[in-house]
Amino acid sequence: MSSCLCRYTKRMVQRVCVIGGGSSGMTAIKSCLEEGLEPTCFESSEDIGGLWRFKENPESDRASIYQSVIINTSKEMMCFSDFPIPGHFPNYMHNSLIMEYFRMYAEHFKLIKHIRFQTKVLQVKPRPDFTHSGQWDVEIETRKGEKERQVFDAVMICIGHHCHPNLPLNDFPGIDTFKGQYFHSRDYKTADEWRGKKVVVIGIGNSGGDIAVELSRVCKQVFLSTRRGAWILNRVGTQGLPNDMNYNRRLLQIMFSMLPHSLVCRLGENQINQRFNHNIYSLKPKHRLRSQHPTVNDELPNRILSGTVMVKPNIKRLQGSSVVFDDGTVEDNIDLVVFATGYNFSFPFMPSQVLPVSRNKANLYKYVFPPGIERPTLAVIGLVQPLGAIMPISEIQTRWATRVFKGLTKLPTMEGMLKDIKRKEDVMSSRYVASQRHTIQVDYIQYMDEVANHIGVRPNILWLLLRDPALGFRVLLGPCTPYQYRLRGPGKWAGARQAILTQWDRMAQPLQTRPLDNPEPRQSSLLLALTVGAGALALGYYWAIHHHPSVLDALDPTTLLDKIKHHLAVWW
Numbered sequence: 001m002s003s004c005l006c007r008y009t010k011r012m013v014q015r016v017c018v019i020g021g022g023s024s025g026m027t028a029i030k031s032c033l034e035e036g037l038e039p040t041c042f043e044s045s046e047d048i049g050g051l052w053r054f055k056e057n058p059e060s061d062r063a064s065i066y067q068s069v070i071i072n073t074s075k076e077m078m079c080f081s082d083f084p085i086p087g088h089f090p091n092y093m094h095n096s097l098i099m100e101y102f103r104m105y106a107e108h109f110k111l112i113k114h115i116r117f118q119t120k121v122l123q124v125k126p127r128p129d130f131t132h133s134g135q136w137d138v139e140i141e142t143r144k145g146e147k148e149r150q151v152f153d154a155v156m157i158c159i160g161h162h163c164h165p166n167l168p169l170n171d172f173p174g175i176d177t178f179k180g181q182y183f184h185s186r187d188y189k190t191a192d193e194w195r196g197k198k199v200v201v202i203g204i205g206n207s208g209g210d211i212a213v214e215l216s217r218v219c220k221q222v223f224l225s226t227r228r229g230a231w232i233l234n235r236v237g238t239q240g241l242p243n244d245m246n247y248n249r250r251l252l253q254i255m256f257s258m259l260p261h262s263l264v265c266r267l268g269e270n271q272i273n274q275r276f277n278h279n280i281y282s283l284k285p286k287h288r289l290r291s292q293h294p295t296v297n298d299e300l301p302n303r304i305l306s307g308t309v310m311v312k313p314n315i316k317r318l319q320g321s322s323v324v325f326d327d328g329t330v331e332d333n334i335d336l337v338v339f340a341t342g343y344n345f346s347f348p349f350m351p352s353q354v355l356p357v358s359r360n361k362a363n364l365y366k367y368v369f370p371p372g373i374e375r376p377t378l379a380v381i382g383l384v385q386p387l388g389a390i391m392p393i394s395e396i397q398t399r400w401a402t403r404v405f406k407g408l409t410k411l412p413t414m415e416g417m418l419k420d421i422k423r424k425e426d427v428m429s430s431r432y433v434a435s436q437r438h439t440i441q442v443d444y445i446q447y448m449d450e451v452a453n454h455i456g457v458r459p460n461i462l463w464l465l466l467r468d469p470a471l472g473f474r475v476l477l478g479p480c481t482p483y484q485y486r487l488r489g490p491g492k493w494a495g496a497r498q499a500i501l502t503q504w505d506r507m508a509q510p511l512q513t514r515p516l517d518n519p520e521p522r523q524s525s526l527l528l529a530l531t532v533g534a535g536a537l538a539l540g541y542y543w544a545i546h547h548h549p550s551v552l553d554a555l556d557p558t559t560l561l562d563k564i565k566h567h568l569a570v571w572w
């Protein structure tokens with residue numbers, strides 16, 4: 001073993017293969033360059049952007065979006081950590097603007113020259129001497145259709161998890177008799193050709209919600225079928241601020257982690273029901289708020305209230321052009337059924353024993369490193385579904401992976417990794433409803449901090465509060481923007497402090513489009529966080545005392561003290 005290690009340390013990782021030129025692939029190239037590695041990115045299409053580049057005609061095995069998609073994470077929360085999105089860009093960006101941002105990023109960090117476009121990766125295999133070298137044989141097909149083999153010291157897989165549509169036709173008896181058209185949401189592009197038609201949309205994830213709303217503006221009627229309902233969140237939060245900037249805050253998350261799960265859910269559900277009552281709108285699920293990946297849709301209640309979208313239960317069967325629902329109701333003359341039923345992921349170019357995937361579950365340490373291989377020279381990037389933005393997560397994963405490749409950061413033992421994987425699986429299955437869409441869920445701040453700990457870039461809050469209180473308070477109480485992970489350690493960015501101090505200015509800038517005589521003073525983020533935090537605690541306490549005294553058992557002072565100690569230890 002020691003002789004292997006010896007040889008391994010002598011053979012420095014240099015050449016890194018990056019598979020995919022979407023947002024994860026681009027930030028992977030950048031992290032390689034930052035660490036002095038030589039990245040070569042293989043991108044099967046002719047351009048960067050991956051999922052976010054709209055194309056009229058979807059290509060097989062590639063993600064594809066509809067023309068109107070607007071992202072549901074706000075610009076300050078979703079940007080790469082050392083490259084803020086320009087102040088004048090809107091807070092929630094249309095896909096064309098996201099592409100513009102990616103192009104700026106690629107140009108600024110000179111990433112394009114490292115990408116080989118129209119080059120498909122056919123196969124990635126550990127080399128025969130992998131135990132010693134950690135190297136990979138990569139077979140590619142060039143744009144001319146020629147096959148090539150190259151040897152790489154490490155591989156980063158950046159293909160996303162929306163490539164293969166999940167089309168569960170077997171769950172829908174009679175679909176073969178259906179006289180109308182049906183397709184997966186991946187093949188939906190615009191509402192134009194469905195004017196005046198009757199449509200059923202299956203699934204109430206973000207695709208189903210968006211597509212139902214858009215179709216309802218032109219269709220005769222849209223039915224939105226859901227087998228378990230959903231809690232609907234919105235982009236526009238309190239005071240019109242982006243909701244993710246309100247909620248993804250450290251202090252708030254710490255408080256939530258100290259309160260019982262049911263109490264946190266109850267508080268959130270009450271708040272959501274203030275906007276529209278999910279019971280009255282036939283949307284209320286049996287599960288709790290935090291047990292499902294959130295559907296974010298500001299317009300859905302308006303469309304339901306106007307009757308253009310009608311919420312329906314699951315489909316029992318289809319017959320000719322009729323659709324029979326589980327409650328026995330029948331809708332006739334249906335022209336289209338859209339299966340907004342999510343995606344499956346796989347790694348078709350990898351041997352299945354290296355990266356096994358079963359029912360959307362991959363065995364990866366922190367969703368990045370396969371624990372079973374002898375050399376840590378393979379990383380999967382962006383294979384998470386966060387409650388928050390994914391781009392900063394992909395970025396921090398690539399910062400971690402490149403340092404692991406170089407041997408600057410060590411992974412735990414295989415036993416330690418397997419234990420962590422198992423623990424995460426258990427936590428996920430106890431919190432989320434069983435569904436193949438809930439296999440890679442992560443909470444944004446918690447996950448970012450976990451990875452940041454490995455690299456040594458997690459912000460040290462107590463130190464910040466002492467040395468630079470203006471910054472420290474913003475980091476603790478304000479939105480957990482990605483710049484927080486560039487304040488110290490490897491990859492430290494001199495602009496991070498200023499970016500944090502000015503994050504609310506960039507948020508407000510695109511809204512200041514008409515001069516006002518007496519502009520409303522904005523509530524400071526600090527005050528808002530304190531108010532929200534204290535309010536949440538007080539409400540929780542009030543509710544617990546009056547409605548469910550047994551909950552107070554969970555507020556056992558010893559447990560609370562343990563949690564406080566844990567957080568304090570982590571802050572240091």
Ligand code: NAP
Pocket residue numbers: 069070071072073168171185202203204205206207208210226227228293314340341342343385435436437
């Ligand atoms: P998804 O989140 O996986 O949702 C799939 C939906 O289909 C769920 O409601 C699921 O119900 C339902 N479903 C699956 N199989 C079914 C079956 N056999 N019978 C009945 N219902 C079934 O997929 P998605 O909405 O396409 O979203 C994919 C990802 O893209 C998510 O991360 C989402 O946030 C993201 N996205 C973002 C935006 C945006 O930023 N604007 C827009 C679209 C999508 P169960 O819950 O019961 O399994």
